[in-house]
Amino acid sequence: xxxxxxxxxxxxxxxxxxxxxxxxxxxxxxxxxxxxxxxxxxxxxxxxxxxxxxxxxxxxxxxxxxxxxxxxxxxxxxxxxxxxxxxxxxxxxxxxxxxxxxxxxxxxxxxxxxxxxxxxxxxxxxxxxxxxxxxxxxxxxxxxxxxxxxxxxxxxxxxxxxxxxxxxxxxxxxxxxxxxxxxxxxxxxxxxxxxxxxxxxxxxxxxxxxxxxxxxxxxx
Amino acid sequence: xxxxxxxxxxxxxxxxxxxxxxxxxxxxxxxxxxxxxxxxxxxxxxxxxxxxxxxxxxxxxxxxxxxxxxxxxxxxxxxxxxxxxxxxxxxxxxxxxxxxxxxxxxxxxxxxxxxxxxxxxxxxxxxxxxxxxxxxxxxxxxxxxxxxxxxxxxxxxxxxxxxxxxxxxxxxxxxxxxxxxxxxxxxxxxxxxxxxxxxxxxxxxxxxxxxxxxxxxxxx
Amino acid sequence: xxxxxxxxxxxxxxxxxxxxxxxxxxxxxxxxxxxxxxxxxxxxxxxxxxxxxxxxxxxxxxxxxxxxxxxxxxxxxxxxxxxxxxxxxxxxxxxxxxxxxxxxxxxxxxxxxxxxxxxxxxxxxxxxxxxxxxxxxxxxxxxxxxxxxxxxxxxxxxxxxxxxxxxxxxxxxxxxxxxxxxxxxxxxxxxxxxxxxxxxxxxxxxxxxxxxxxxxxxxx
Amino acid sequence: xxxxxxxxxxxxxxxxxxxxxxxxxxxxxxxxxxxxxxxxxxxxxxxxxxxxxxxxxxxxxxxxxxxxxxxxxxxxxxxxxxxxxxxxxxxxxxxxxxxxxxxxxxxxxxxxxxxxxxxxxxxxxxxxxxxxxxxxxxxxxxxxxxxxxxxxxxxxxxxxxxxxxxxxxxxxxxxxxxxxxxxxxxxxxxxxxxxxxxxxxxxxxxxxxxxxxxxxxxxx
Numbered sequence: 057x058x059x060x061x062x063x064x065x066x067x068x069x070x071x072x073x074x075x076x077x078x079x080x081x082x083x084x085x086x087x088x089x090x091x092x093x094x095x096x097x098x099x100x101x102x103x104x105x106x107x108x109x110x111x112x113x114x115x116x117x118x119x120x121x122x123x124x125x126x127x128x129x130x131x132x133x134x135x136x137x138x139x140x141x142x143x144x145x146x147x148x149x150x151x152x153x154x155x156x157x158x159x160x161x162x163x164x165x166x167x168x169x170x171x172x173x174x175x176x177x178x179x180x181x182x183x184x185x186x187x188x189x190x191x192x193x194x195x196x197x198x199x200x201x202x203x204x205x206x207x208x209x210x211x212x213x214x215x216x217x218x219x220x221x222x223x224x225x226x227x228x229x230x231x232x233x234x235x236x237x238x239x240x241x242x243x244x245x246x247x248x249x250x251x252x253x254x255x256x257x258x259x260x261x262x263x264x265x266x267x268x269x270x271x272x273x274x275x276x
Numbered sequence: 277x278x279x280x281x282x283x284x285x286x287x288x289x290x291x292x293x294x295x296x297x298x299x300x301x302x303x304x305x306x307x308x309x310x311x312x313x314x315x316x317x318x319x320x321x322x323x324x325x326x327x328x329x330x331x332x333x334x335x336x337x338x339x340x341x342x343x344x345x346x347x348x349x350x351x352x353x354x355x356x357x358x359x360x361x362x363x364x365x366x367x368x369x370x371x372x373x374x375x376x377x378x379x380x381x382x383x384x385x386x387x388x389x390x391x392x393x394x395x396x397x398x399x400x401x402x403x404x405x406x407x408x409x410x411x412x413x414x415x416x417x418x419x420x421x422x423x424x425x426x427x428x429x430x431x432x433x434x435x436x437x438x439x440x441x442x443x444x445x446x447x448x449x450x451x452x453x454x455x456x457x458x459x460x461x462x463x464x465x466x467x468x469x470x471x472x473x474x475x476x477x478x479x480x481x482x483x484x485x486x487x488x489x490x491x492x493x494x495x496x
Numbered sequence: 497x498x499x500x501x502x503x504x505x506x507x508x509x510x511x512x513x514x515x516x517x518x519x520x521x522x523x524x525x526x527x528x529x530x531x532x533x534x535x536x537x538x539x540x541x542x543x544x545x546x547x548x549x550x551x552x553x554x555x556x557x558x559x560x561x562x563x564x565x566x567x568x569x570x571x572x573x574x575x576x577x578x579x580x581x582x583x584x585x586x587x588x589x590x591x592x593x594x595x596x597x598x599x600x601x602x603x604x605x606x607x608x609x610x611x612x613x614x615x616x617x618x619x620x621x622x623x624x625x626x627x628x629x630x631x632x633x634x635x636x637x638x639x640x641x642x643x644x645x646x647x648x649x650x651x652x653x654x655x656x657x658x659x660x661x662x663x664x665x666x667x668x669x670x671x672x673x674x675x676x677x678x679x680x681x682x683x684x685x686x687x688x689x690x691x692x693x694x695x696x697x698x699x700x701x702x703x704x705x706x707x708x709x710x711x712x713x714x715x716x
Numbered sequence: 717x718x719x720x721x722x723x724x725x726x727x728x729x730x731x732x733x734x735x736x737x738x739x740x741x742x743x744x745x746x747x748x749x750x751x752x753x754x755x756x757x758x759x760x761x762x763x764x765x766x767x768x769x770x771x772x773x774x775x776x777x778x779x780x781x782x783x784x785x786x787x788x789x790x791x792x793x794x795x796x797x798x799x800x801x802x803x804x805x806x807x808x809x810x811x812x813x814x815x816x817x818x819x820x821x822x823x824x825x826x827x828x829x830x831x832x833x834x835x836x837x838x839x840x841x842x843x844x845x846x847x848x849x850x851x852x853x854x855x856x857x858x859x860x861x862x863x864x865x866x867x868x869x870x871x872x873x874x875x876x877x878x879x880x881x882x883x884x885x886x887x888x889x890x891x892x893x894x895x896x897x898x899x900x901x902x903x904x905x906x907x908x909x910x911x912x913x914x915x916x917x918x919x920x921x922x923x924x925x926x927x928x929x930x931x932x933x934x935x936x
Contacts, residue, residue, distance in 0.1 A: 068354070068358075071297060071354055073731060073734070074293070074294065074297040074301075074734065075297050075300060075301055075350065077301075077731060077734040077735050077738055078297055078298050078300070078301025078302070078518075078521075078738050079301045079304060079305055080735060080738070081301070081518075081734075081735055081737075081738025081739045081741070081742055082301055082302050082305035082306070082738070082742050083305050084815065084816075084819055085739055085742035085743050085819050085822075086305060086306065086308075086309070086742070086746065087819065088746075088819050088820060088822050089309075089746070089749075089822075091823045093823065093826040093827050102834050102835060102836060105827075105834050105836045105837065106836040109827070109836055109840060120816065123812075123816045123819065124812070124816070127809070127812040130735065131805070131808055131809075131812075134728070134731055138728075145351070149347070149351075149475055152343075152344070152347040152350075152351075155304065156304075156340065156343045156344070156347075159304055159305050159307065159308050159343065160308060162308050162309075163308050163311045163313065166313040167313050167325075167329070174322050174325050175322060176322060176325045176326040176329055177325065255809055288574070288578075291513060291517060291574055294513070294517040294521075295517050295520060295521055295570065297521075298517055298518050298520070298521025298522070298738075298741075299521045299524060299525055301521070301738075302521055302522050302525035302526070302742070303525050306525060306526065306528075306529070309529075365571070369567070369571075369695055372563075372564070372567040372570075372571075375524065376524075376560065376563045376564070376567075379525050379527065379528050379563065380528060382525075382528050382529075383528050383531045383533065386533040387533050387545075394542050395542060396542060396545045396546040396549055400549060508794070508798075511733060511737060511794055514733070514734065514741075515737050515740060515741055515790065517741075518737055518738050518740070518741025518742070519741045519744060519745055522741055522742050522745035522746070523745050526745060526746065526748075526749070529749075585791070588791055589787070589791075589915055592783075592784070592787040592790075592791075595744065596744075596780065596783045596784070596787075599744055599745050599747065599748050599783065600748060602745075602749075603748050603751045603753065606753040607753050607765075614765050616762060616765045616766040616769055617765065620769060
């Protein structure tokens with residue numbers, strides 16, 4: 057019975073992951089619907105078509121930015137679930153709220169396709185990314201508070217570093233919103249700069265990879 | 277052979293869960309397509325854009341309501357599958373009908389985006405949620421009748437409490453439809469109130485979480 | 497090494513199932529996009545909205561028909577994979593072709609939303625369902641030929657019954673296409689009648705369920 | 717702890733597969749949205765409908781080409797993951813970039829629906845397929861370099877053959893782009909010819925299937 061309980065908890069975690077992966081996969085895919093192909097009922101003259109495709113560059117840039125940022129959040133969620141061992145009902149709901157804000161990304165992306173970027177669009181987009189980041193942070197804080205859903209002996213240093221690292225994104229997005237009152241192009245540049253920050257190997261990254269590699273090697 | 281049979285039954289349950297998670301993930305994601313961004317072919321003046329985004333509040337409210345209500349049903353389905361050990365063909369089909377009504381949610385949501393909410397839209401939306409709830413109830417009743425698909429020794433108290441709890445949603449949605457003949461805004465408020473009812477910890481919730489926690493702790 | 501090979505084969509089967517479940521889930525969900533909500537930019541008068549929703553009945557009927565027929569094929573695919581133990585590359589490709597025709601269903605469904613149903617739409621829809629059925633049959637024939645991908649000792653009676661049963665759908669859909677030259681409403685009725693044929697318990701169904709239940713009970 | 721680490725690495729691989737399968741499933745499904753059904757609000761005269769559906773042949777051809785090419789890349793990714801045992805963060809990101817270009821396919825497909833095919837559309841489509849192929853190649857090169865993520869004793873012959881095989885697609889697509897300056901119909905024929913090249917059994921294919929079959933048989 058105790059074992060069955062454990063197994064069920066594992067299933068629960070697996071289903072949150074399945075819903076998360078499914079929503080991320082669908083959101084990342086329907087993003088492409090924000091790129092409007094010039095209407096093809098009437099054959100478009102060749103040079104116009106080339107011009108129109110090239111003219112889509114701001115939309116394509118924002119598509120790539122949204123896709124990669126979704127990738128960041130997916131990797132972040134994934135890295136957290138590396139440490140999360142159990143789930144409970146409130147945790148389920150924080151995850152669903154996180155997914156709600158993730159599901160909103162195609163709307164914000166769609167808003168941000170004009171160039172130069174309109175301030176309202178830049179702020180809605182930034183606010184959406186902040187909401188994503190703060191809810192991802194909430195998942196981590198809820199799970200690690202008093203070792204609630206993680207191993208009791210999880211290194212506090214990992215807990216703190218992951219927390220601080222998750223805060224950087226929302227902080228930069230907030231700066232981007234403030235800057236949008238001056239020049240929205242700078243805001244978008246700031247949003248873009250968050251990507252290399254999270255992709256480059258970092259302190260916590262060494263932890264993640266180190267743990268995995270050491271384990272693997274010591275298991276060889 | 278007996279073991280192989282058991283394993284196959286387990287696979288069957290896993291694939292129903294996979295289809296369910298996939299449909300929920302896709303439905304929750306395409307909900308966002310009900311939010312129409314002001315057409316961006318022509319650059320929209322900034323203050324108009326801000327006004328139009330703010331003017332989307334009824335659509336965004338309904339988006340959030342639908343997303344969270346889908347979350348409720350997903351959590352409910354999930355909680356039921358905690359106890360369901362086997363599946364059979366009729367059970368497969370009740371699940372598919374449940375998913376059919378879940379797949380209808382983006383249509384009902386799309387209907388309900390004008391404000392003040394038109395009575396027809398409010399009633400279609402409510403009827404959709406009632407159909408979801410009654411089919412979720414059917415899954416539970418079919419599975420638990422004479423211990424058909426659950427452990428024979430499953431506490432009858434859990435069976436009854438889960439049944440009653442699942443009935444509350446459809447009852448309130450029914451009330452919402454009746455109220456729509458007077459004021460559809462009150463109907464939508466009733467629909468919204470279902471959410472905190474299901475999210476707050478409750479009697480059955482204690483069972484769920486208690487079981488999990490006790491098992492886990494006794495296993496430590 | 498042999499064990500690793502077996503495990504990998506199992507993973508391959510699991511990933512075909514994952515792709516299949518994912519495509520079915522997405523197709524079943526985007527079907528709802530074939531239902532066009534009356535444009536809501538301009539508030540629609542209440543009685544018009546009620547009339548327009550009621551006027552959608554042929555679209556809704558076809559939505560339900562497509563959803564349930566997809567359910568039939570998903571259950572059929574699922575039942576076949578109950579017996580399939582290995583996969584190989586040609587098998588992978590027959591599955592992908594099957595999924596290609598499944599992915600076509602929203603298009604055929606969309607064609608079939610006018611009432612009375614236009615002959616072209618009825619025939620394209622029927623042809624699509626025939627293609628689905630024949631490819632599902634091909635999956636079974638390829639897998640069971642000389643026991644290629646199933647257990648060598650699989651009862652030939654099960655192989656034959658499943659084959660015959662899978663043929664019934666395409667045969668009725670073919671009849672529906674022929675009848676479309678007289679009255680397309682009869683064709684749609686025939687398409688609808690395929691559903692209860694596959695849902696009701698049958699000879700092979702007893703096999704499926706019997707096997708599962710006996711196994712389970714003998715294991716208790 | 718070492719074992720836990722190994723298990724976690726396995727989970728990580730499983731979640732990349734889940735995201736990949738989810739994105740492929742969604743992309744393959746929403747491809748069908750590139751097929752525009754003649755507007756059905758107004759009943760279309762029967763012979764016009766038949767003519768319009770037949771007139772969709774270039775779109776349908778491109779739909780089939782894109783679906784099957786996505787199938788090729790899915791099978792290719794799948795075959796690579798047969799050999800990949802571990803994952804790390806850079807590997808995660810190469811996969812996400814691969815998925816980004818896969819997510820772009822519905823846009824390129826949508827561009828290519830006029831006939832005769834416009835050069836810009838043919839080149840964007842070809843460039844998209846080249847990007848897919850080169851990123852799939854990168855996944856393989858990154859994983860196999862110094863045996864980074866595969867078994868150290870993986871046959872170098874398999875590594876080289878898989879690499880060369882993956883290069884053929886991009887090479888032909890590049891040729892297709894060059895040919896587009898003369899006749900875009902030849903380009904599309906070249907794109908189509910890539911399909912049988914990858915589907916037919918080949919040198920490496922023998923390796924794949926041989927390995928599986930031998931293992932299975934030796935395990936019997």
